[in-house]
Amino acid sequence: MLDENVPRSVADKLENLGHDVEFVRDVLPVGAVDPLVAAVAEKDDRVLISFDGDFERISPRIPNGQKARFRQLSRIWLRCSEFQASQRVERVMSFIEAEYNIAEESRDGRMLLQIGASYIRSNR
Template sequence: MRFMLDENVPMSAKRYLLSTDYEVEFIRDLIPEGSVDPLVAFVAEDHKAVLVSHDGDFQKIAPRIPDGQKTRFKKLSRIWLRCNEYQTADRLKKAMSLIEAEFNIAEHNRDARMQIWIGNTYIRTER
């Protein structure tokens, strides 16, 4: 599994994900900081990476069920961090077994996307 971290994800999250032996990089290492969300989504999808972000705008540009015929980002997997930023690494650690299981399920489905929401007190997935 490969993770692409949005610019609002703290370094502690990157350190944790690197400790799991997955590939991890910040989007800012590939494109300029402040790039528009559709470009961020495109780069993550192009790199076959799970986009990890505190930004809820990706829900609008890459929904699980598109509005009408809008089918952009058909292969973009996302983790929307809805927890406090200082809790990010700890919440990812607690969710990792679910993330791995959901990624495995998505990989073997026709719709190969994974969408997970991680809040302060909940973890939610959508299939």
């Protein structure tokens, strides 16, 4: 599930690589609050892809308080420029897919990645 700030080029790249893509704007009103976006992505068992770092506070690896909140939400935080995003996603897709498979088999069950201009980081 792509947040409203993710360009169409990323969706096209993911679709060309065989992934099912849905934009947040296709299922929620424009400007929907982040906790609602996170809840819908989690409910629909989608990986949420966004440039928005606010999801780090909403669904951290080790939550403070509300431990059950968004415990199954997988996220990819794009920390590169929008111009670089589709190319970066394509270049690291094998890593993303491997991390997703690892997450599916883990007790936690979620994948948390950051993709920057020159790095990719997994928070396991």
